Amino acid sequence: MTELGSTENNALARNAAEMSVQLTEQEKEICDLLDKVVEYIQKEDPSKPKLVLRIAGGWVRDKLLGHESHDIDIAIDHMSGYDLAQHVNQYLESHNYPVCSIAKISQNPERSKHLETATTTVLGLAVDFVNLRSETYNSDSRIPQIEFGSPLEDALRRDITINALFYNIHTRKVEDFTQQGVSDLVAGIVRTPLEPFKTFTDDPLRVLRVLRFSSRFAYAIDPQTAVAMQRPEIKHDLDSKISRERIGVEIDKMASGPHPLLAIQRIVGYNLYENVFRAPPAKDWPSNSGAMADQSIAIDLTRNVLDLCESAADSTQSLKSLVSFLPSPFAVTGSHVRRTLILAAYIFPYYTATAYDRKRVVPASYVVVRDGIKLATHDAEDVVALHVSATKVSAAAQKCLDNSIDRRTLGLQIREIGARWAMCVVFSAAVDMLLNKCSLEQATHKYRTYIKRVIDEDLVEAYKYKHIIDGKSAAKLLGLKPGPAIRQVLDRVMEWQLCNPNGTVQECELYIAKTISQDYK
Structure with a gap:
C-alpha cells in the first residue's frame, strides 16, 4: 500500500472503526426517501416480506476512503430493479416531487450486464436499481446463470472484497459480509472474496479488475490472489472466455487512471502482457x-x-x-x-x-x-x-x-x-x-x-496551411487537365510556400510558369 495522506489515512481508520459513512445532504435526502418508499410498499401489501435496500460496491468503498461518489447502485433483496424504480416514481409523484423517466437496461452478459437494471434520477442524482443475486458458472463461459440471492451470496460473487461492501439504507450502517472488505481497505490489500483460482476460473475478467483496482489505489495484491492470476489455466481462459472489448475497457481505465505506471508494471510483472x-x-x-x-x-x-x-x-x-x-x-x-x-x-x-x-x-x-x-x-x-x-x-x-x-x-x-x-x-x-x-x-x-x-x-x-494557388489555377497555368498529376504540383507549391513564407500569389505563379512547367513540356 502506498502512503495515503495523513488526513485521508486517519479518516479511513476512524470510519472503518466506526463502520460509518458521512452522507452529503443530497445522499441523506435520497436515503430518507427510499426508507419511506419501503414503508409505502409494505403498506400496499403487508403479506410480503419487507424490502431491505442497500447501496452496494464502489460508493461504499469511496465514502469510507473519504471520497465523494456519484455512482449509487441500490441493491434490492426480493424485487426487480425496474419494479422498485416504478414504486419510487409513484411515491415521488404522489408527494409532488419531480419525476424522471426510467431507463430499463436489459441483460447483456457480453458487456457484463447479467441482470436487468433500471436507471433513473432521484432528487437530482442518477441511481441504478438491481436485485441482489447469486451466480453459477459452467466451465465453458464467463456468462453465469443468475438467480435472486442473499446479501452474502451477492458479496461473495463480487470481484474483490473492497468492492463487496454494502451500506444499509435503513440502519445507516456499513455491512461487510465477506468480513474482509473493511480490513482490506484499511490495510491496502486487494483480494478476491472467494478462493482466487475459483473466482478467476468463474470469470477471468476479474484478473484485470484486480490489476485495475490495485493500481488505482496503489494497493498490494494478496499473495494467493497473485499466484492464481498467473496460472496457465487462467491465462488460457483470458484468451478464450473474455471478449476483447471487455479487456479494452479495463485497459482504457488503467491508462486513464491515477497510476498507469503501476498498472503496466503489474501486467508485465505477472506475465500477462501477451494475454492482455x-x-x-x-x-x-x-x-x-x-x-x-x-x-x-x-x-x-x-x-x-x-x-x-x-x-x-x-x-x-x-x-x-x-x-x-x-x-x-x-x-x-x-x-x-x-x-x-x-x-x-x-x-x-x-x-x-x-x-x-x-x-x-x-x-x-x-x-x-x-x-x-x-x-x-x-x-x-x-x-x-x-x-x-x-x-x-x-x-x-x-x-x-x-x-x-x-x-x-x-x-x-x-x-x-x-x-x-x-x-x-x-x-x-x-x-x-x-x-x-x-x-x-x-x-x-x-x-x-x-x-x-x-x-x-x-x-x-x-x-493547416492552404495552398496559395489552388489546383484549378495551377492546372490552368500549366495547360493541364485537373487530375492526379495536379496533386504533385500542389505539393511543390507548398514546398515553395514553406521556403518563401512572405511570397505572393504572383511570385508563386511565376515559380510555376518558370520552374514546374519545365517538367510538363
Missing part, C-alpha cells in the same frame, strides 16, 4: 516483420511519458518541463492526450513489427489496438502515428539543436504528422530517453529547442 495485449496470429506476421521487443520497455516508456507530462505540474521540476513549453493550443496535459500517450507506451513492444490486415501490411500495433484490445479505430491510428513519428521527430529535433534543418523540411514534417504533432513531440522525447539513454534534462533541452524553432518559424499550425 494480444498480438495478431502467427500466420498474419509477414516473413520480414520485426520481432516483438522486450515487454519491459512498455514500463520504461510509460515512466518516461509520465516524467515529461507530470513535471509541468510540479514547480520544483519547472526547468525540466517540456509540456509547459508547448504553445497553449497544443497543451498535452489533458486527460485524453495523457491517456493516448500512455496507450502508445503500453503497446510500444510492437513498434517494429508488422502484420497482415486483409491484403495490406500494417504496423502490428495497429492490429493490437484495434483487434487485441478492441479500442476505437482512431485510437489505433493515434498509437501508430506516435510510434512511426518518434524517430523522425527525434532526428528533426537533433537537427534543430545543431541548427542544420531548414524551414521547408521542418514544415513538411509537421504537415505529415498533422494535428498530433505536439503529442508526437512528447512521445518522441520519451522514446529518445528510452532508446538513446538521454536524461530527462537532455531530452527536455533538445525538444524545447525543437519547439522554439517551430514557433519562431511560424510553423505551429503548418498542417
